[in-house]
Amino acid sequence: MIFNFILLKVEIYIFKHINYELNKDQLTYFIKEKSKEYFFIGCGISRSKFLDEEAPKLEKWLKEGYHGSMKYLENNFDKRLDPGLLVEGAKSVISLLYNYYPQEKQDTESYHIAKYAYGEDYHQVIREKLQKLxxxxxxxxxxxxYRVFTDSAPILERAWAQKSGxxxxxxxxxxLSKQxxxxxxxxxxxxxxxLIYDEAFPTNHCGSCTRCIDACPTHAIIAERVIDSTRCISYLTIELKDQIGEEFDGKLKDWIFGCDICQDVCPWNRFSTPHNEEKFIPKPELLSYTKNDWNDINQETFKIIFKNSAVKRTKFSGFYRNILFNKKS
Known part of the structure; x- marks a missing residue:
């Protein structure tokens, strides 16, 4: 009787073990196919491990002070490099892409808001999709x-996306993606x-192109893949809480929240296609407002136009500071 019970336990263990091994392919396929149902345009998977190649690069970037006033980037250094410190026993990092390229854009003669902030705050929109997945x-x-992330925790997202192919x-x-x-x-x-792990993306397809470097009006791209955030328009209009320095007079190019210059000039973005996310559709005012309209904006109108928007991060005071800085330039 006892022997039969033990034998049954062994058979169940073997069955479960073999079934799991056989179904890693199927589970990986299931995850990737399901991600498409939630309109993710890319899904890659890599083995969780310490990012030893990225560690010295991150350390040097921080020591150079290129993060400016974003002191939170100095925290959780090890967690940024080791997913196992974020999820105990982590084995896999599933990386996903979610399109935000808009169908309609702002008038080029108006002040500019980065395209990612046209609609509702992406943090909440994408987090809900991740939880459902x-x-x-x-x-x-x-x-x-598990834990889910989208620009919301100490994790080197681009490194993992590249390692996931x-x-x-x-x-x-x-x-960047060719497609x-x-x-x-x-x-x-x-x-x-x-899970079954993808191979890291093998090739850099930028070649000799320097359009992003040449187009940056504040010279924030100081070397290939090295950004001095303190000179980046996105940093100056979002992260910086103090007054914008006079050395940037005339260089913000009418950007009042974020910046898309280096993306707009990138040849690979000729393959960008409009998203189909209703929550990313901007309010009509955002597309139709002229410079005069933005110059006259008040706090109440700001709250209405940017309800549930990432733009609220600057608060009205920061947003209006950006308008005034561009206006005087």
Whole structure:
């Protein structure tokens, strides 16, 4: 009786073990196919491990002070390099891309807002999709340990996307795809599931092109894949809480929240196609406002136009500071 019970336990263990090994391919396929149902335009998977190649680069970048007032980037150094410190027992990093390239754009004669901020805050929109995707995986395999991210935690998203085969890191430090350009958000699911892993993207396709470097009006791209954030228009109009320095007079080029210059000039973005996310569709005012309209904006109108928007991060005071700086330039 006892022998039969032990034998049954062994048979169940063997069955589960073999079944799991046989189904890693199927589970990986399931995850990638399900990601498409949530309109992710790319999904790659890499083995969770310490990013030893990125460690010295990150350390040098921080020591040079290129992060400016973003002191939070100095925190959790090890966590940025090791997913196992974010999810205990992490085995896989699932990287995903979500398109935000708009169908309609602002008038070129008006002040400019980065395209990623046209609609609702992407953090919430994408996080909800990630949680639903995880729930579908759990329905398939049962409970597992995980965390989801989209520009919301100490994780080197572009490095993981490149290691997952989704593209290469361009000279402007953004992830580039031959088929999709760069107007997309990055997101991750770090989990303790063992899956089939993609090969890292093997080739840099920037070649001798320097359009992004040449086009940056503040010379923020100081070397290939090295950005001095303190000179970047996105940093100056979003992260910087103090007054913008006089050395940037006339160089913001009418950007009042973020900047798309290095992406707009990138040849690979000729392959960008409009997204189909309703929550990213901008309010009519954002597209139609002239410079005079923006100059006259008040706090109440700001709250209405940018309700649930990433633009709220600057608060009205920071947003209006950016308008005034461009106006006087």
């Amino acid at each position: 995880v729930q579908e995986i759990q329905d398939k395999v049962g409970q597992f340990s 989704l593209g290469w890191i361009g000279k402007n430090s953004l992830l 999709k350009g760069s107007f997309f958000f990055l997101a991750e699911i770090i989990c303790d599931l063992e």
